[in-house]
């Protein structure tokens with residue numbers, strides 16, 4: 001029989017440096033009022049340059065998760081690392097985390113997942129499949145981001161910059177013998193038609209083939225470069241988001257993908273004990289809460305403190321809720337995310 005996968009330990013890390021909305025208003029034309037009203041965010045954390053990175057955040061979160069699961073780091077047989085702000089263009093963060101944790105076992109694999117806001121649910125789904133087939137027994141699943149390294153802090157970037165924050169969350173996923181427990185199902189979706197609605201396309205190897213923008217690439221075939229002066233001059237090296245388009249899709253897709261997960265398991269919204277949405281915007285989470293008819297205690301919201309930490313947002317929120325005693329054995333936990341790609345996903349877990 002296929003084994004179910006359970007989360008046996010979790011950890012989280014956010015850097016110490018708090019950046020308030022008022023702090024941002026000192027460098028760009030924005031206000032605490034605008035940010036709170038549109039997003040619910042009060043503050044976020046930024047890592048320290050030269051000292052911290054997504055991999056260093058992930059190390060802290062992973063060490064906690066490993067300790068909570070009561071395993072030895074060298075028992076981990078697979079690492080799955082979800083991020084959009086990787087330390088290097090290549091290699092991926094998975095191998096860097098392996099090194100940073102001091103895991104000397106080279107029999108293990110390390111995989112990077114690039115699914116942005118839904119990255120953690122995608123990563124968890126991959127872990128679930130490997131546990132079910134018996135291929136791996138102790139998988140470290142991480143979501144980590146250091147957005148503050150690559151945001152436009154001028155007024156030009158305010159629609160994107162004020163939303164994002166840094167941090168990491170980690171989980172250890174193992175098989176269980178307990179009937180009925182564990183990840184019940186995961187549901188993954190994508191629609192590449194929305195790729196440029198929320199993206200950071202440079203540096204990349206697209207070479208300008210998707211649009212008519214002059215990126216300033218050299219004419220000669222031997223003058224290759226990922227970054228041009230023109231990109232830097234025009235802010236084409238920063239993330240772009242069509243906020244309203246993303247918002248409209250998110251409020252449709254969240255309920256849809258949650259409904260799909262419930263239907264597959266012959267459950268209904270009233271069976272959900274706790275809902276952990278990707279922390280994209282408090283208004284999106286409140287809209288979904290209303291559709292699901294959940295009360296405030298059943299929904300985890302921490303975007304007020306951390307902003308949107310993309311792939312890290314669900315594991316941070318899940319970890320906080322778990323450490324606060326809001327999730328107990330036997331609870332039905334619902335995770336859902338929507339974001340860049342577009343990609344969206346859900347997972348139901350019997351804790």
Ligand code: UT7
Nearest residue numbers: 030031034038117158159162243244246247250280281339
């Ligand atoms: O996690 C990945 C998925 N991402 C999301 O789910 C994000 C979804 N979208 C959103 O959360 C919202 O669209 C935003 C919070 C990004 C923006 O809120 P909005 O209510 O959609 O605002 P808007 O983009 O329509 O902008 C309204 C106005 C504009 O000014 P005008 O044209 O009306 O004069 C913007 O220029 O607000 C202006 N604006 C700002 N003003 C002060 C945009 N950003 C800011 C800012 N401070 N930071």
